[in-house]
Amino acid sequence: MDQPLPLRGLLAGLAFSCVLASPAAAQESALLDGGKLLLTNGVATIEGTSGGGLATWATISGRETDVGVGLSAHGTIIELPDYGWTSYGLSVGLFDRVELSYARQNFDTRDVGTALGLGEGYMLNQDVFAATLRIAGDVVYGNPLVPQIAAGVQHKRSSDTPVALAVGAANGQGTDFTLSATKLFLSHSVLVNTTARLTKANQGGLLGFGSAGENSYSLQFEGSVAYQLSRRAVIGAEYRTKPDNLAIAREGDWWDLFAAYAVTKNLTVTAAYVDLGSIATFDNQRGGFLSAQLAF
Amino acid sequence: MLILAAALLTQSVAEPPVDWDKEFGVEEKMRDPVTGEFPVDPYVQGDGNAGAKPFDGVAMADAFGGQAGIRRIANRTVELSEADPRIAAIFASHDMVRLKRTLFEQFCYILNAGCIYTGRDMTASHKDLGVRTRDMNALVENLQRAMREENVSFAAQNRFLAKLAPMSGAVITR
Ligand code: HEM
Numbered sequence: 001m002d003q004p005l006p007l008r009g010l011l012a013g014l015a016f017s018c019v020l021a022s023p024a025a026a027q028e029s030a031l032l033d034g035g036k037l038l039l040t041n042g043v044a045t046i047e048g049t050s051g052g053g054l055a056t057w058a059t060i061s062g063r064e065t066d067v068g069v070g071l072s073a074h075g076t077i078i079e080l081p082d083y084g085w086t087s088y089g090l091s092v093g094l095f096d097r098v099e100l101s102y103a104r105q106n107f108d109t110r111d112v113g114t115a116l117g118l119g120e121g122y123m124l125n126q127d128v129f130a131a132t133l134r135i136a137g138d139v140v141y142g143n144p145l146v147p148q149i150a151a152g153v154q155h156k157r158s159s160d161t162p163v164a165l166a167v168g169a170a171n172g173q174g175t176d177f178t179l180s181a182t183k184l185f186l187s188h189s190v191l192v193n194t195t196a197r198l199t200k201a202n203q204g205g206l207l208g209f210g211s212a213g214e215n216s217y218s219l220q221f222e223g224s225v226a227y228q229l230s231r232r233a234v235i236g237a238e239y240r241t242k243p244d245n246l247a248i249a250r251e252g253d254w255w256d257l258f259a260a261y262a263v264t265k266n267l268t269v270t271a272a273y274v275d276l277g278s279i280a281t282f283d284n285q286r287g288g289f290l291s292a293q294l295a296f
Numbered sequence: 297m298l299i300l301a302a303a304l305l306t307q308s309v310a311e312p313p314v315d316w317d318k319e320f321g322v323e324e325k326m327r328d329p330v331t332g333e334f335p336v337d338p339y340v341q342g343d344g345n346a347g348a349k350p351f352d353g354v355a356m357a358d359a360f361g362g363q364a365g366i367r368r369i370a371n372r373t374v375e376l377s378e379a380d381p382r383i384a385a386i387f388a389s390h391d392m393v394r395l396k397r398t399l400f401e402q403f404c405y406i407l408n409a410g411c412i413y414t415g416r417d418m419t420a421s422h423k424d425l426g427v428r429t430r431d432m433n434a435l436v437e438n439l440q441r442a443m444r445e446e447n448v449s450f451a452a453q454n455r456f457l458a459k460l461a462p463m464s465g466a467v468i469t470r
Binding site: 035 | 382429433458461465
């Protein structure tokens with residue numbers, strides 16, 4: 001079930017293509033010259049959508065505007081006291097209107113795997129297929145008080161349904177529904193995002209969806225505030241509430257402090273301090289988040 | 297193809313050059329000897345044409361280096377855009393002498409650096425240009441570069457862009 005080798009290969013490939021891409025970006029190639037302003041495509045979230053890392057935003061991935069099709073790829077690593085996380089994915093931004101994305105999440109249980117009787121280093125894997133439709137507004141232009149608004153669906157399929165069921169989840173698959181509003185308040189160099197999410201997911205879905213006792217959708221909230229230091233650099237904070245469905249393990253909210261830097265037009269690197277709270281009875285899962293995004 | 301080319305060649309050799317402007321009654325526009333600008337159709341002048349309310353106080357004018365700095369930024373923005381392969385075509389055949397002046401006046405007025413704006417409103421001046429969002433972004437990047445070169449702080453750059461961004465509805469027509 002765990003596939004660490006192909007993943008490493010993909011991350012290495014991504015890093016390699018970044019190196020390849022930078023000289024081309026410097027030449028301002030007309031073909032791959034997406035028309036978006038730097039950073040206004042956001043950075044990939046752990047669910048593969050465009051956003052701020054943990055929170056999904058109303059932005060559309062890729063660097064193309066309403067006259068083009070943008071592409072985006074990312075790889076993310078999170079290092080926690082008791083767990084390791086990697087995710088990677090691809091995303092297409094159609095005419096800055098529709099975003100279609102795929103992400104693969106791999107959650108390494110390390111020693112906890114032994115404690116839970118799964119075996120040392122047992123990997124929980126999940127695929128996330130998402131679609132986002134931009135409904136109204138523009139993150140930069142137009143009325144300064146009208147945000148860009150987008151609605152999304154995120155269909156999540158755990159590859160470890162037996163584990164999810166064993167910890168008490170009702171399902172190994174689930175679908176989240178999001179509604180996001182994002183605006184760059186230029187007069188203060190501040191970007192604000194708020195997202196409402198209907199979800200049943202336990203730990204984002206890695207521990208399945210719902211539970212015997214609680215199998216209805218709950219309304220959760222994601223908020224991000226970011227300050228633009230320069231055209232290329234932004235720092236920010238995010239908060240994301242989560243349901244707490246499982247009887248055997250308490251689940252809390254997530255938050256992070258992040259810094260993103262557009263190294264070139266095409267390559268954005270994000271580093272963050274993340275607090276993922278208690279995961280499967282192991283508390284204080286705070287650590288480092290590192291992500292690279294290549295976008296056209 | 298060859299025959300066509302030959303036919304065209306012999307034709308242009310055989311006939312005297314035609315002054316098509318004269319044939320169709322097109323009046324040739326002349327640059328004003330003093331301002332160096334082409335004349336434009338009459339329009340109602342007013343600061344309202346600038347499309348944004350000016351800042352209060354002098355902080356923004358100072359951040360942009362007063363009228364001298366603003367003039368350099370406006371000129372540089374136009375020159376970068378004229379030379380920018382992404383959007384050069386939109387500027388070609390337009391009066392850059394006038395644009396440099398009116399853009400300066402507009403920036404100076406909005407930044408409260410002591411100017412009045414005498415140009416046309418944003419809808420009228422962009423209605424036939426076919427500007428798209430990506431063209432707008434290209435112009436913003438050129439303006440950002442011009443401001444950076446004049447050492448305008450990023451926060452002040454954004455504060456100014458906040459005045460221009462809402463004009464997108466008037467400027468972007470497709
Ligand atoms: C908010 C953004 C913009 C502002 C504040 C702005 C401002 C102005 C001003 C003040 C004028 C002169 C009006 C007059 O002659 O009376 C003008 C004209 C012009 N603008 Fe813009 N502009 C903006 C966006 C753009 C963009 C994105 C393009 C193209 C990429 C563009 C291309 C032109 C051209 C070619 C003219 C000359 C039109 C003519 O000669 O009739 N502008 N603009």
